Amino acid sequence: MPGQSLSDKVVLVTGGSRGLGREMVLAFAEAGADVVIASRKLDGCRALADEVKSTRGRRALPVACNVSEWAQCDALVETVYAEFDKIDVLVNNAGMSLLYPSLDQVTETMFDKVIGVNLKGPFRLSTLIGTRMAAAGGGAIINISSIEASRPEPLAVPYAAAKAGLSNLTGGLAQTFGPTVRVNTIQCGAFATDISKSWPDELRAEMTRHNAMARVGEPNEIVGAALFFATDASAFCTGATLAVDGGWR
Template identity: 80%
Template sequence: MSLTDKVVVVTGGSRGLGREMVHAFAAAGADVVIASRKFDGCAELADEVKNSHGRRALPVACNVSEWAQCDALVEAVYAEFGQVDVLVNNAGLSPLYPSLDQVSEALFDKVIGVNLKGPFRLSALIGARMAAAGGGSIINISSIEATRPEPHAIPYSAAKAGLNALTAGLAQTYGPTVRVNTIQCGPFETDIAKAWPDDLREALTERNALRRVGAPNEIVGAALFFATEASAFCTGSTLAVDGGWR
C-alpha cells in the first residue's frame, strides 16, 4: 500500500476523519494537500506532517461549497506539485434542525454545497487532469444516511445519495485510467458527534453489530486500500465502514 511520491488532496482534511487520512497518506510516503475552511487548522496539521513524516504538506483554505474556491484550490495544488494522484472528497456537513419545515433555504443549500456540489466540481476538474496524465484515484466519503435516511438528517441523506450516484457516473466518465470509489461511513467519533443528543448516540450504538461508534483512525484501512494499487480492479464501488449497520 505504498504511496511514495504521490500527491494526495484531502478536503475537510484538518480534523476528524480527514486528519487521520492525511497522517496515514503521509506515513505511506505521499505529499499531502490539506484543504478546509479554516486555514490555521490546515497549517497546524501541515507542520505536524512535515515533522512526523518528512513529507511536503500544503495547507489551503477552501470552502468547497463555493465553485470559485474549488477552482482556486485546484490551481494552487497543480502550481505547487504539478500533479494529483489521489483526491479524497471528505468535507461534510450535517447540521441538526428542529423539524423539516424549519429547514431554511440557506441551510439546505449549504448542506448540498458542501456534500455534493464541491465533490462534483473538484472531481470534474481533477479527474479530467488525472485522465490526461494517465490515471489516479478519487475517493468519496459518503454515509449510511445515503441509503438509510433518518428524520434528523434528510438534506444530508439526499446529498450523500447524490454523492454515491456521482461515484458511479465518474467511474464511467474517467475510466479506464481513473478509479472512483466510495467509502460509506457509519457513525464515527468525530467533531460532529459532539452535537449528538444522548438518545441519538444510544440509538446509533445499538444499531450496528459491533455495538459502538467508530474511532476516527478506523477509516484508514479503507482509505489506503482505495488510494493504492491494492484496489486496482475496483471502480464505481461502495465499501461500507459502518460496524455492521442494520
C-alpha cells in the same frame, strides 16, 4: 502483489484538518505521499501540515477552501497544480449536516449549504481533477459518504439526500473517467469525531443500537479503507462502495 505504497504521490484531502480527514492525511503521509490539507479554517490546516513535515518528513500544503463555493474549488485546484504539478489521489471528505427542529423549518440557506458542501463541491473538484488525472494517465478519487445515503434518519434528511447524490456521483464519474481513473465510495457509519459531540442523545443511541459492534468507530479506523482505495491494492475496483459502519443493520 498490489501494495499500499503512496511513495511520491500527491494526495488532496478536503475537510483534512480534523476528524477522519486528519487521520487519512497522516496515514497517506506515512505511506510516502505528499499531502494537501484543505479546509475552511487555514490555522488548522497549517498546524497539521507542520505536524506532517516534522513527524512524517513529507511535503504538506495547507489551503483554505470552502468547497461549497465553485470559485474556491477552482482556486484550490490551481493552487495545488502550481505547487505539485499533479494530483494522484483526491479524497472528497468535507461534509456537514445541520440540526433542525422539524423539516418544515429547514431554510433555503441551510439546505443549500448542506448540498453545497456534501455534493456540489465534490462534483466540481472531481470533474476538474478527474479530467486532468485522465489526461495524465490515471489517478484515484475517493468519496466519503455515509450510511445516511441508504438508510436516512429523520434528523438528517437533507444530509442524507446529499450523500445519496454523492454515492450516485461515484458511479457516473467511474464511467466517465475510466479506465484509467478509479472512483470509489467509502460509506461511513458513526465515528467519534468532533461532530459527534453535538449529536442529540437519541441519535447517539440510534447509532449504537443498530450496530453489530455496539459502538461508534474511532477516527483511525477509516485508514485501512482509505489506503485500499488510494493505492493499487484496489487496482480492479471502480464505481464500488465499501461500508465501514461496524455492521449497521
